Amino acid sequence: MEVFLLSLAITLCLIPQLALAGITRHYHFDIKVQNVMRLCHTKSIVTVNRQFPGPRIVAREGDQLLIKVVNHVQNNMSIHWAIIINCSAKDTFKPKVKPGRTYLVRLINAALEEQLFFSIANHTLTVVEADAVYVKPFETRTILIAPGQTTNVLLKTRSHFPNATFLMTGRPYVTGLGTFDSSTVAGILEYEHPSKNLQSTASIKKLPLFKPVLSALNDTSFATNFANKFRSLARPNGTMFSASVNNISFAMPATALLLSHFSGKPQGIYKSPLSQFNYTGTPPNNIMVSNGTKLMVLPFNTSVELILQDTSIIGAESHPLHPHGFNFFVVGQGSGNFNPNEDPVNFNLVDPVERNTVGVPSGGWVAIRFLADNPGVWFMHCHLEIHTSWGLKMAWVVLDGKLPNQKLLPPPADLPKC
Numbered sequence: 264m265e266v267f268l269l270s271l272a273i274t275l276c277l278i279p280q281l282a283l284a285g286i287t288r289h290y291h292f293d294i295k296v297q298n299v300m301r302l303c304h305t306k307s308i309v310t311v312n313r314q315f316p317g318p319r320i321v322a323r324e325g326d327q328l329l330i331k332v333v334n335h336v337q338n339n340m341s342i343h344w345a346i347i348i349n350c351s352a353k354d355t356f357k358p359k360v361k362p363g364r365t366y367l368v369r370l371i372n373a374a375l376e377e378q379l380f381f382s383i384a385n386h387t388l389t390v391v392e393a394d395a396v397y398v399k400p401f402e403t404r405t406i407l408i409a410p411g412q413t414t415n416v417l418l419k420t421r422s423h424f425p426n427a428t429f430l431m432t433g434r435p436y437v438t439g440l441g442t443f444d445s446s447t448v449a450g451i452l453e454y455e456h457p458s459k460n461l462q463s464t465a466s467i468k469k470l471p472l473f474k475p476v477l478s479a480l481n482d483t484s485f486a487t488n489f490a491n492k493f494r495s496l497a498r499p500n501g502t503m504f505s506a507s508v509n510n511i512s513f514a515m516p517a518t519a520l521l522l523s524h525f526s527g528k529p530q531g532i533y534k535s536p537l538s539q540f541n542y543t544g545t546p547p548n549n550i551m552v553s554n555g556t557k558l559m560v561l562p563f564n565t566s567v568e569l570i571l572q573d574t575s576i577i578g579a580e581s582h583p584l585h586p587h588g589f590n591f592f593v594v595g596q597g598s599g600n601f602n603p604n605e606d607p608v609n610f611n612l613v614d615p616v617e618r619n620t621v622g623v624p625s626g627g628w629v630a631i632r633f634l635a636d637n638p639g640v641w642f643m644h645c646h647l648e649i650h651t652s653w654g655l656k657m658a659w660v661v662l663d664g665k666l667p668n669q670k671l672l673p674p675p676a677d678l679p680k681c
Contacts, residue, residue, distance in 0.1 A: 285323070285324075285325030285326045285327060286326055286327070287326070287327045287328075287329060288320075288321075288322055288326055288327070288328050288329070289329050289330075289331075290318075290320060290328065290329070290330040290331070291312075291330075291331045291333075292311050292312060292317070292318075292330065292331070292332045292333070292342070293311070293312055293313075293333050293335060294309060294310075294311060294332065294333065294334045294335055294336055294340050294342070295309070295310055295313065295335045295336065296308070296309055296310070296335075296336055297309075297310045297313060297315075299315075309336060309340070311342075355449070355450060355451060356431075356450035356451070357450065357451045357452075357453050358450070358452060358453070359453050359454070359455050360418075360420045360452065360453070360454055360455070361420065361454070361455050362420055362421055362422055362423050362424055362425075362454060362455075363420060363421075363422050363423075364419075364420050365417055365418070365419050365420075366417070366418045366419075366420070367415060367416075367417060367418075368388070368415070368416050368417070368418050369413065369414075369415050370406065370408055370413065370414045370415070370416065371408075371412075371413050372408040372409060372410050372411065372412050372413075373410075374410050375410060376410070377410070377435035377436070377437070378407060378408065378409045378410065378435065378436040378486075379407070379408055379433045379434065379435060379436065379448075380405055380406070380407055380433060380434055380435075380436055380477045380478050380482075380485075381405065381406050381407075381408060381431070381432070381433040382404055382405040382406070382431070382432060382433075382475035382476070382477055383418065383429055383430075383431045383452055383475060384429040384430050384431075384432075384452075384473040384474050384475040385427075385429055385473050385475075386404075386418060386419075386420075386429060386452070387402050387403070387404060387419070388402070388403055388404070388406060388416040388417070388418060389401070389402050389416060389417040389418075389419070390402075390403060390406065390414060390415075390416050390492070390493075391415050391416065391417055392413075392414065392415035393412070393413070393414050393415075393493060394412060394413055394414075395413065396495075396649075397496055397649055398493050398494060398495060398496070399494040399495070399496060400417075401492045401493075401494075403489065403492070404475070404476075405475070405477060405478055405485070405489075406489070407436055407478075407485070407486050407489050407490075420454070421454070424454055424455075424456065424457055425454055426470060426471075427470050427471050427472070427473055428451050428452065428453050428454075428467065428470050428471070428472050428473070429451070429452040429472070429473050429475075430449055430450075430451060430452075430472060430473065430474045430475060431449065431450040431451065431452055431475075432447050432448065432449045432450075432474070432475055432477060433447070433448045433449075433477075434447040434448070434477055434480070435480060436478070436480065436481075436482070436486055437480045437481055438481060438483060447477075451472070453467055505552060505554075505653050505654050506645070506650050506653040506654045506655030507552045507654055507655065508655065508656070508657045509657075510552050510553065511552070511553060511554075511555045511557050511654075511657070512552055512553070512554050512555075512653070512654030512655075513554075513555070513556065513557075513654045513655075513656045513657055513658075514554045514555055514556050514654070515556070516556045520556075520558070520640040520658055521639060521640045521674075522674060524639070524640050524660055524671070525671060525673065525674065541600065542572050542573070542574040542575065542600050543573065543574065543575050543579065543598075543599050543600055543626045543627070544575065544600075545575070546574065546575055546576045554654070557657070558640070558657070558658045558659065558660045559657065559658075559659050559660065560659075560660045560662065561635040561659055561660065561661050561662065562635075562662050563635065563636065563638060563661060563662050563663060563664035563665075563669055564634065564635065564636050564664060564669075565634075565635040565661075566632065566634055566635075567632065567633050567634070567635055568594075568630065568631075568632050569591075569630070569631050569632070569633075570601050570603075570628055570629075570630050571584055571621070571623045571628060571629050571630075571631070572600065572601055572623075572628045573623050573624065573625060573626055573627055573628065575626060579625045579626035580625055581622050581623060581624060581625040582622070582623045582645045582647065582650065582655065583620050583621070583622045583623075583645065583646040583647065584620065584621055584622075584623055584643065584644070584645060584646070585619060585620040585643065585644060585645075585646050586619070586633075586641060586642075586643040586659070587641045587642045587643065588637045588639065588641035588659075588661075589619075589633045589634075589635070589637060589641065590617050590618065590619050590633065591617070591618065591619070591621070591631040591632060591633035592615040592616070592617055592618075592631060592632045592633070593611075593615055593616050593618060593621055593629060593630070593631055594610040594611055594612060594615045594630050594631065594632055595607070595609060595610040595611060595629070595630040596624055596627060596628060596629040596630065597609075597624070597627055597628055598624060598626060598627040599626065599627060599628075600628070601628040601630070606628075606630070607630075610630060615632075620646060635659070635661045636661075636664075636669075637661055638661045638662065638663050638664065638669060638670060638671045639660075639661055639671050640658055640659070640660050640661075641658060641659045641660075641661065642656065642657075642658050643656065643657055643658065643659065644656035644657075
């Protein structure tokens, strides 16, 4: 899967026609004070040609502008244009894709004032995430995204070179009163030509350009229906996804684990998996997962060998596991279930790589070793944030050693109390 990022903003971007000789464009601006009604009160504001905001200036590259400004206000006035828009073809966003691929497209509405419809001509988008949270996937031809929102969609390209290019367009969804920018922002989705030569590059420019059908500016019906399609990953029967280590889905305690350990308050202790099964085969109907705050206790300076085994529950998946407090050595990995009688023979005990995060193979296992020489309570979790939130985490308790420099330091005297 490949990723590209789209940032949507209300910025006028026009696809130019053929280059024309520049012309002279004349504008006349009258600056006047005008009374307007705002929030049930009459206010005086400065207007340009009785408009606020002022009128738009339209020009093409090479044009000459002659603007006559007449100030009818008693005070001196200054006027300037904050944005000059370059409408050359080179500034049009043109991502290139390959046939038969699936792309993750990250959409960000960077506009300040408008919600935006967005669509890619002749392509269906699969929404999979909203504001950094996974959602139940659903397909749509058009999305609606509000200022500050993010949406991840999957774009599946055509299986063969389509002999066409496709407009990606966005425009505002408007429900309020007053003036608004009705501009349509645009980019062009292009497919890589199979031949990849200069002639093919030139021929792409001659291909037909398809345009998407966007919702009407005030299409509240679509907006409502689109919003109602978003669902979390919770199951229909009210259950939710959970993840576990040795059948325990970690529950965060009310009291900090490090303080509990220092004050001698015991926590639950991990044991071997409560329910052992063919981890990478067909899982049982009940894997006996429970919630709890259980820790693995290690005497100081213990040499630890840890086997991290993926399972096929729901589906095999690679998990990047990260323990706090220690680096470790990756001594082995493999597919399927770890075999304690056969696999250790192939461990690399000569030059294993030292790391602090390891990817557990999808449908496989990885073996790591570390020295528990850092007293305290140390978190270990999957580095996929959503999996951590589901409980794919645990903690190690490393007991004090005998020497003064091998003991956990007390909490500072000014530690805030919860």
